[in-house]
Amino acid sequence: MELRQLNYFVTVAEELHFGRAAERLHIVQSAVSQQVRRLERELGADLFDRSPRHVRLTGAGERLLPEARAVLAAADRARAAVAVRPALRLGTSTGLGAHLDRILAAFAELAPGTAVELTSATTRERLEQVADGRLDAAFVRSPEPTPGLRIHPLWQDSLVAALPSTHPLATRPDVALTDLAALPLKLTDRRNNPALVDLVVTACQSAGFEPVPGPTGGSLQNTLAMIGAGTPPMWTVVYAAHASQLHSPRVAFLPFRDGCLTLPTALVAHATTPPDTLNLLLKACTAPLNSDDHES
Numbered sequence: 001m002e003l004r005q006l007n008y009f010v011t012v013a014e015e016l017h018f019g020r021a022a023e024r025l026h027i028v029q030s031a032v033s034q035q036v037r038r039l040e041r042e043l044g045a046d047l048f049d050r051s052p053r054h055v056r057l058t059g060a061g062e063r064l065l066p067e068a069r070a071v072l073a074a075a076d077r078a079r080a081a082v083a084v085r086p087a088l089r090l091g092t093s094t095g096l097g098a099h100l101d102r103i104l105a106a107f108a109e110l111a112p113g114t115a116v117e118l119t120s121a122t123t124r125e126r127l128e129q130v131a132d133g134r135l136d137a138a139f140v141r142s143p144e145p146t147p148g149l150r151i152h153p154l155w156q157d158s159l160v161a162a163l164p165s166t167h168p169l170a171t172r173p174d175v176a177l178t179d180l181a182a183l184p185l186k187l188t189d190r191r192n193n194p195a196l197v198d199l200v201v202t203a204c205q206s207a208g209f210e211p212v213p214g215p216t217g218g219s220l221q222n223t224l225a226m227i228g229a230g231t232p233p234m235w236t237v238v239y240a241a242h243a244s245q246l247h248s249p250r251v252a253f254l255p256f257r258d259g260c261l262t263l264p265t266a267l268v269a270h271a272t273t274p275p276d277t278l279n280l281l282l283k284a285c286t287a288p289l290n291s292d293d294h295e296s
Contacts, residue, residue, distance in 0.1 A: 005039040087115040091126035091138025095239030106287035136275035142195035158240040159261040164230035170252035177207040184214030184234040
C-alpha cells in the first residue's frame, strides 16, 4: 500500500468522479483508475461502486476513508517535523518593550521551530526592506499607505514623559503638556521617527506653546542619562510599554494627563508575497500580556 494510492483514493472519494479527481491531482484519469484498482486488489475489496452514471463508495470504501485520511495527515505531520523552516525576518523599532516580549513568546508557541531574526532600523528603512524582500514584516508606527505593502493595524501606543527624578514635577502622578512648556525638549532627529516628532510638536502647539528645542540625536540610553543628570533639566517622551522595562532611578516616567499622546502601531507586510507565517504572527500580536508584564 502506497501513500500515493491512498491519496488518489481519498480524492476520488471526495469528488465521486474519476475525471474530476484526475483534474484535481493534475494527472491523467487512467493513472488514477489504475492506482485505485491496485489498491483494491491489495486490500481484496472493491472500494467504489462504479457505473456509467455514478461513482459511490462501497461499505469497504466508507470504512477505509477516515483511516486513509488519518494516514495522510500523519504523513504530512512527519514531513513538517523534519522540514527546514526559513526564519521570519522581522523589523522592529525602539519602544516596543513588553509588546515584543509577549509577541515573540506567543509566536514561539504557534510556530514552534520557526526562528525569528530581529532587525532594528529607521521607519523608512524598514518599509524599504519589506518592499524589496529583505524583511518579511515590520512593526511601524503611523505607517502611511505605500504601494506594494499591506498595513495590518495592531494597537495604540501611549507615550509618557521622562524628566529628572529630582524635578518638582516628578512627584506628581501625571503631567500636562503645559507643565513642561519651560523645559527643553530632547527628541530624536525627525528623519528617524517623523510620526513621533510630529505628534509631540503638534501636541505642544495645540496646547498653546512652542517646545523649547533641546539637543537632538543620540541613543535613548544617552538621552535618559542626560535627563537623569538634570543639568540643565529637560524632558523627552518614551513609549509606555518600553518605560515599564526601564530602570533608571534618576529618571521619572509620568503619564500624560488624559492620555493625550498616542501613536497607532501596525504590522506591515508585502501585499502580494507575505510570509507563510503572517497569520500566525498576527495572531501572536493579539496575545494578552502575561501577569509578569506591566505596562504604564
